[in-house]
Amino acid sequence: MNQTRISQESINAAVWAACDTFRGTVDSSIYKDYVLTMLFLKYVSDVWQDHYDSYKKEYAHAEPGLIEELLKTERFVLPPRASFYALYKARFEPGNGERIDKALHAIEDANIAKLRDVFQDISFNANKLGDEQQKNDILRHLLEDFAKPELDLSPSRVGTLDVIGNAYEYLIKNFASTSGKKAGEFYTPPEVSELMARLMDPKEGEEICDPTCGSGSLLLKCGRLIRERTGSRRYALYGQEAIGSTWALAKMNMFLHGEDNHRVEWGDTIRNPKLLASDTSLRHFDIVVANPPFSLEKWGHESAETDRFSRFRRGVPPRTKGDFAFILHMIETMKAGSGRMAVVVPHGVLFRGGAEGRIRQKLIEENLVDAVIGIPEKLFYGTSIPAAVLVFRKNKPDDSVLFIDASRSFQPGKNQNALREEDLQRMLTTYAARLPVEKYATLVALETIAGHEFNLNISRYVDSAASAMSVDMSEVRRERVELKKEWIGIEEEMAVYLKELGYE
Numbered sequence: 001m002n003q004t005r006i007s008q009e010s011i012n013a014a015v016w017a018a019c020d021t022f023r024g025t026v027d028s029s030i031y032k033d034y035v036l037t038m039l040f041l042k043y044v045s046d047v048w049q050d051h052y053d054s055y056k057k058e059y060a061h062a063e064p065g066l067i068e069e070l071l072k073t074e075r076f077v078l079p080p081r082a083s084f085y086a087l088y089k090a091r092f093e094p095g096n097g098e099r100i101d102k103a104l105h106a107i108e109d110a111n112i113a114k115l116r117d118v119f120q121d122i123s124f125n126a127n128k129l130g131d132e133q134q135k136n137d138i139l140r141h142l143l144e145d146f147a148k149p150e151l152d153l154s155p156s157r158v159g160t161l162d163v164i165g166n167a168y169e170y171l172i173k174n175f176a177s178t179s180g181k182k183a184g185e186f187y188t189p190p191e192v193s194e195l196m197a198r199l200m201d202p203k204e205g206e207e208i209c210d211p212t213c214g215s216g217s218l219l220l221k222c223g224r225l226i227r228e229r230t231g232s233r234r235y236a237l238y239g240q241e242a243i244g245s246t247w248a249l250a251k252m253n254m255f256l257h258g259e260d261n262h263r264v265e266w267g268d269t270i271r272n273p274k275l276l277a278s279d280t281s282l283r284h285f286d287i288v289v290a291n292p293p294f295s296l297e298k299w300g301h302e303s304a305e306t307d308r309f310s311r312f313r314r315g316v317p318p319r320t321k322g323d324f325a326f327i328l329h330m331i332e333t334m335k336a337g338s339g340r341m342a343v344v345v346p347h348g349v350l351f352r353g354g355a356e357g358r359i360r361q362k363l364i365e366e367n368l369v370d371a372v373i374g375i376p377e378k379l380f381y382g383t384s385i386p387a388a389v390l391v392f393r394k395n396k397p398d399d400s401v402l403f404i405d406a407s408r409s410f411q412p413g414k415n416q417n418a419l420r421e422e423d424l425q426r427m428l429t430t431y432a433a434r435l436p437v438e439k440y441a442t443l444v445a446l447e448t449i450a451g452h453e454f455n456l457n458i459s460r461y462v463d464s465a466a467s468a469m470s471v472d473m474s475e476v477r478r479e480r481v482e483l484k485k486e487w488i489g490i491e492e493e494m495a496v497y498l499k500e501l502g503y504e
Helices: 008-021 028-058 066-071 084-089 096-110 132-146 161-179 190-200 217-230 244-256 323-332 354-365 421-433 446-451 468-500
Strands: 207-210 236-241 262-266 276-278 287-290 340-346 369-375 387-393 400-405 441-445
Touching (some): 008 028, 008 132, 008 161, 028 066, 084 096, 096 132, 161 244, 190 217, 190 287, 190 387, 207 217, 217 244, 217 287, 236 244, 287 323, 323 340, 323 354, 354 446, 369 421, 400 421, 441 446
Parallel strands (some): 207 236, 207 287, 369 400
Antiparallel strands (some): 340 387, 400 441
């Protein structure tokens, strides 16, 4: 194999170029799964081959069978016929799709504890790739793309495992940017994940959960922080993801990053939580982090009042807005002593009335709200609206809430803005100090927030702009839009109730 070191940029470019095999034939929402799965297969094949070559060189004169025994001690097993190179060698023969599917299932069976059901939603032999001839040609080209020298992913060439993880993240980011909202469902921008992980300050021995984990990037950031600070892998990652193909990405992502101490479940977190302590009790964690879908309409309102985990005892969120459903679920999964959480929310969560206002009031009165951090607009794929990060704690240092307006600190981009390291550091330093900063941060007593009818709108507490009038009017306009949407939702609900009672 080629032993010349390769840059991360070269790997990223080569993997992205492999997508050209599908463009114009298959929609990106479909081919992303094929490219990401092939990246996984190529990487594990190169790692296996690299280790085999090393053992062969070191034990050149050893007894037959020793190398095979040594390979059994690796953290994963690669059956001989499941190797990328076996598939590449047979690429001109009919049946590429069937061979690749068999290889993936052989890898799953050989590593069942780590990869159970991961490939059940992906089939390279599916009709969506065209008739047999077209499918065979597409897959031959894909195998040839990944066989190029630029994509020799052996550890002796790429160095650390994180290089591969970065390529994985790069692919997901590019699929998100080109596919818009649909892809944004499984991707949290890395700087937002970084912010949330550092806000939570994860420590050795802690259990960390993301109940809407997507491809797992936020959990991986938390794990990486612990390793960088302590050198230890003594921690546990937990997650749940509703979309099957995205859950598979998370499992592969964990595998590629060497995160063996994890449990990621497939299922709807609100309707069917899988991370349980018992039939009537949710599992509790030191850290809970999430970027849930914004204002999800069909979140499970119909079964909320009879929830066996009592997650909605503070109130049932509106039928057409699930933001507080996820927040309340996360609140219930924090450990009593060390529990802390960070969640990304749309600004409407901070000020909307009705059921949301009553829930928000109870959370504030219980002194669970630790900080409200406004972050810039256009950070997330599929939406340009500004968002906030809410921080909750079980054991708070005081009876106040820290408000930070970081919405104007970012690196502007053509389509997407980005948080720079200096922007992250300012938020983190301000959060840790918990002191007022002129036109940036304010520490507000709970009594003051109660006097504002438990409204958490950042502009009420932080005067961050040179022209207060322009900011106020912008917020007023935004509140009007949200309130109008809420009123329409109430009217629709009333219409449903009246119809059920026999009134048209």
